[in-house]
Structures are given as C-alpha cells and as structure tokens.
Amino acid sequence: MNAHHSPLxxxxxxxxPTDAGVYQFFDKKGVVIYVGKAKNLxxxxxxxxxxxxxxxxxxxxxxxxxxIKFTVVVSELDALLLENxxxxxxxxxxxxxxxxxxxxxxxxxxxxxxxxxFSTRRKFKDGSKYFGPYPNGRVMQTLLQLIRELFTLRxxxxxxxxxxxxxxxxxxxxxxxxxxxxGPCVGNQSKENYDDMVHSIELLLRGKTFALCVSLKKHMxxxxxxxxxxxxxxxxxxxxxIEKYQSKSMIVSHTLNEVDVLTYEWNEEHLFFNYMxxxxxxIVHTYTSHLELKLSENIAYVFTYxxxxxxxxxxxxxxxxxxxxKVESVFPDFHFHCPQIxxxxxxxxxxxHNVKHYRLQLKKREMNKVSDHGGLDALLELQQALALxxxxxxxxxxxxSNLQGTNAVSSCVVFKKGVPSKNxxxxxxxxxxxxxxxxxxxxxxxxxxxxxxxxxxATLPELIIIDGGKGQLSAAMESIVELGISDQVSVFGLAKxxxxxxxPNHSKSIVLDxxxxxxxxxxxxxxxxxxxxxxxxxxxRSKNSFNTELSEIKGIGEKTWTFLLQEYKxxxxxxxxxQEEMAKKIGKAxxxxxxxxxx
Numbered sequence: 001m002n003a004h005h006s007p008l009x010x011x012x013x014x015x016x017p018t019d020a021g022v023y024q025f026f027d028k029k030g031v032v033i034y035v036g037k038a039k040n041l042x043x044x045x046x047x048x049x050x051x052x053x054x055x056x057x058x059x060x061x062x063x064x065x066x067x068i069k070f071t072v073v074v075s076e077l078d079a080l081l082l083e084n085x086x087x088x089x090x091x092x093x094x095x096x097x098x099x100x101x102x103x104x105x106x107x108x109x110x111x112x113x114x115x116x117x118f119s120t121r122r123k124f125k126d127g128s129k130y131f132g133p134y135p136n137g138r139v140m141q142t143l144l145q146l147i148r149e150l151f152t153l154r155x156x157x158x159x160x161x162x163x164x165x166x167x168x169x170x171x172x173x174x175x176x177x178x179x180x181x182x183g184p185c186v187g188n189q190s191k192e193n194y195d196d197m198v199h200s201i202e203l204l205l206r207g208k209t210f211a212l213c214v215s216l217k218k219h220m221x222x223x224x225x226x227x228x229x230x231x232x233x234x235x236x237x238x239x240x241x242i243e244k245y246q247s248k249s250m251i252v253s254h255t256l257n258e259v260d261v262l263t264y265e266w267n268e269e270h271l272f273f274n275y276m277x278x279x280x281x282x283i284v285h286t287y288t289s290h291l292e293l294k295l296s297e298n299i300a301y302v303f304t305y306x307x308x309x310x311x312x313x314x315x316x317x318x319x320x321x322x323x324x325x326k327v328e329s330v331f332p333d334f335h336f337h338c339p340q341i342x343x344x345x346x347x348x349x350x351x352x353h354n355v356k357h358y359r360l361q362l363k364k365r366e367m368n369k370v371s372d373h374g375g376l377d378a379l380l381e382l383q384q385a386l387a388l389x390x391x392x393x394x395x396x397x398x399x400x401s402n403l404q405g406t407n408a409v410s411s412c413v414v415f416k417k418g419v420p421s422k423n424x425x426x427x428x429x430x431x432x433x434x435x436x437x438x439x440x441x442x443x444x445x446x447x448x449x450x451x452x453x454x455x456x457x458a459t460l461p462e463l464i465i466i467d468g469g470k471g472q473l474s475a476a477m478e479s480i481v482e483l484g485i486s487d488q489v490s491v492f493g494l495a496k497x498x499x500x501x502x503x504p505n506h507s508k509s510i511v512l513d514x515x516x517x518x519x520x521x522x523x524x525x526x527x528x529x530x531x532x533x534x535x536x537x538x539x540x541r542s543k544n545s546f547n548t549e550l551s552e553i554k555g556i557g558e559k560t561w562t563f564l565l566q567e568y569k570x571x572x573x574x575x576x577x578x579q580e581e582m583a584k585k586i587g588k589a590x591x592x593x594x595x596x597x598x599x
Contacts, residue, residue: 008067009066009067012068013046016041017072018042020040020073021038022038022073022079023036023041023071025065026065026068027065028066032086032090033064033065035086035087036083037079039079048061048062074571104133105121105132106133107119107120107131107132107143108131109130111129112159113159113162113191114160114184114189114191114194115128117153119144129202131202131205131315132314133313148180151197152180153181154184155180155181160184160185162191165184165186170185171186172185182194200215200216206279219235220236256278256343256347258318258319260311261276261321261348262321262351263352263355265355270291272359273289273291274288274351274354274358276347276350278318287314317333319333319334320334321335323336323337324348324352325338377517378518378520381512386463386492386501386503388462393416394460395462395465396413396449396464397467397529398442398445398449398466399526399532400442401534409427409430410428410441410445410533411425411428411532412449412529413529415524428444430445438468438472438475440475442472443478446476450479454485462490464476465491467494467526468494469502470493470495477491477504492510494526499511499512499519499522553594555590555593556590564586
C-alpha cells in the first residue's frame, strides 16, 4: 500500500470483514466514485491497493479514493442486487458501462417568452424542454431545417417579456423582412399565436406526427370556413411538408403507437445492443453501442443496468419493450414482448440487423488496428530478430491463469499472418497438477495441445511463445522434446518485466527495438493470451462460487429464483412469505414446492 493514501482508508482496509458484500469508494468531496461487489470483501478491496497494478483506469481510481464504506450481505447474489441498486442511484464515474461516451446533441425549446428552438449539447435545469438526444446528427439537422421552413420562429436572443415589448425599444431585423419571423419583438405576433406554433413543434419533436396532422387539418378547415383561404393554404403547405418528411423518415407502421425495441448479441467480453424508440409508427431514435461484461454478470442483470439508462437517456415512457427472446420482467413500468409474426417481428429483426452490422464494423476496425502492428513487416522483423528459418505465419502463445491456486486454467491464442485467429483459440482446464505449480501446468497444456495437433494431422506453428520467462519455457520444452517436434517448431519464452525473449538453453536474451512492429505483435499476442485466460478463469471461478439455496430446490429454475431474489433481496425474506403470497408471484405449483421445502 502507498503512503499517500489517507490514514482513514488504511485503517478501514485493515479491519474489513471476509464476508460477502458491497463496497463503495469515495473521493475527497465525499462523492461515490465506484461501487463493487465481492464474495470476500477483505480480499477484494485489498487487491486494489497492491503495488503492481498495471491497469491505468484502476490506478486512477485508487489515486482518488479518500474513504471506503461497505455493506455485508447474506450471499454473492444479494451483493450483486445491492450493487445494481447503488449504481443506479449514484451513477459512479468508474462504473460507467456504455462504451460510447459521446455527448449527443439535443433540440431545446427554451423556457422564455416566445421560445427559441435550437440544438445544444448541454442540458440545464431551467424549465426548458429538451428533445433527443440525437446520435444521428443528420436526423436532428433535418428536423431543425423542417421546423424553420414550416414555422416563423424568432432566432434572436432578445428578452421578449411583455413589459419589454411595451417599451418599444426593439426594431425588426432581416428575418422579419424576408418572412422568416412575424416580429413578436414589436408586437406584430400575439403570444397565443406563437405558443400554438411551439405546441405543433413539440408534437413534431415527440414523433407525434399523426396527432400534429389531425390538429393542423382541423385548423385548416376552420380557416377555410372563415374564408381565410390564404391562411388555410399556408397550413396545407405545412401538412404537405410534414408528409414529405415522413416519407423520408423510417416509417414502420401507422398501426403502432409507442413501443421500444432492444436486441443484443454478446461474446465473452462485450454485449452489443441496439435500442430503438418507436412513436406513432416511426423510428424516432435508434442507438447502437456495446458495453463490457463484468464478473458474474448475465444478460438478465445487464438489462437492469442498461435498459433504465437508455429509457432515461431517450425519455421513453412506453409500456412495451420488444425483444427477440423471452425475458422475465422485473420492471413495474413496462413489460417485455417477444413477437413471432407481423410488424413487431420485423421491427425486432431490423434492430438485430443493426446489432450485427455494428459488431461487424467493430471487428473490421479491430482488424485494421491489428494490421498496423501485424502484417508482413512485423513477421519479417520477428523472423530476422529470432533467426527463424521461415516467416512465422502461424504463431501460438500460452499463458497460465492461477489465482490463489484455485481453478487453474491455461490459454492458447493463435495468430495467422499477424492477425488473431479467434476460432483457433483454446482454453485448458488443468487436470494433472495439484496446487499452484506454473511449471507443471505449462508442461501439461503444451503436451496436450501438440499431442492433439499431431493426432489430427494438423499443421504445427512456426513460432511458439511461452509467457512467463525461463522457468515456464523449460517446462514447455520438456513436452516439446517428449513429443519429438523440437526440430519442427521454434519456441521462445517472454519475460514479463523487460519483455525480453529467451531461446531454450541460451542465457542471453533477445531484446526487440521498442519501436518495432515485431515487438508490438509479440505484445499483442501476450495481451490476448492473458485476456483470454483471465476471462475463462473468472467465469470458472464465478460458476464455482455463484450459488444460492434456492438453486438446490428441484423444480425451481434459475429464472424463478433470480426473480424472487430481485423482488425480496434475500432468502430469509422469501422464507417468511406465506404460500398465498408466493403463489401470486410465481404460481401455485412452484409456491407449493418452495413452501414445502422451507417447512
């Protein structure tokens, strides 16, 4: 631990309990900056204050910690639920899930006499109305352009309070002379007439074009009955412009009203999702992004983080959210629906198509990024620096993940032509080694990997990198020699500290130029092996530790006990329920199983 941490933090760390619970980190202003959960509070919190932390974000977090508070709970699942609630309450800066941190623009209807309508990236609590945000700037500009064409809004920043206008201090500007403003600054337009325009604009911004058209048609007929044919013609032109705008926008159906759509795909690290807001048959917002999956999270829990954030961000109050798979709702404000046919099904398919397209774009960007430090140049540099007989088009890298001697696993990542070949990545659950023995672990997994490739007649790699230095390299070479392939592959060990490469039976290391593409490729291999291994290790450890008494009851599935724990927070509270109360939540048959189990 570092001396710069406050005495209060150091004292609290010493006396942390070993129970499951939730911890909160505070900065010097007393603001919650991070909320986390742990099966063992003492071990988890201590891990932040180790001197060998390499992750930049974690170092920045720890540097700002001035106080720690914790709450002990019954189980890890209870900790997960409490962590979720605290994150939603405090929105800590280091708990941000959404990877897209851009500030999207809004359209604001300013809270003032004769309101202005314009775009902004900042929201103030001044009574103004904000519509958006708009991830697609072109959609927002199209709307603003339409508003300016249809309505004679003022663009000046004058104070148009009634007493100011009566003082007759203002003069009309160019906007008035070219017909873009009716001159409310000199009393040429009444507040009632201007407010009617603003009401129509707000309907348009909310996506309520059908209601707006109905209102405008009624107004057009009223004007015609009063023989104000010029006014009726102007309203008709506005209607035509709105219909033209509708034809350009993403119209879904005139039978749908308010509905949201959420679809997703995920891998070991990230969840990719698309969220759409439908108003009066038109897609008024579509937002595609991704977030990082953390330890012990599953998709149901991720929804409890993300969906409320999205609904708040886009100001959605719809009662129905369309999804492509059945989801048990724990939200009282809306329900999930998984359509099988019809227009709603097409909406879900459109949303899912956006997810796939977004994921593909990210993959292409990753491949382009990899090619910057992969490719022919990097392979040529490695071949020359390591004195290889051929270019290493096929490289494999091994790494062990073994924390406190539990759930030992190893990973093997495969690069072909300088690019990750993720379909060829492999995890190894260690079978023959007992306890934290990195050398024996490496020997086992290397033997298993290349015994299998030989049995299958598969191609061996030109280059094998062992992450861990001389000890692991020697252990790996024992297996390579035993398999009789030492003359077919080149094997090097990678020292963790100095990033030196070691050749078997050579004391002198090979140090690659810090600016070389070859070194960057080796670093990428090492980082991928570590990431792939630690992800599998966490998942394995999570499966072994994530348990609850309810999961042991025959006939009670994961969805049911997850729902009950989300509803009642702990097993003890569930035990205190009557059979009738249980039945209202999960049905009579399951309630009977639970009631009999607890008796």
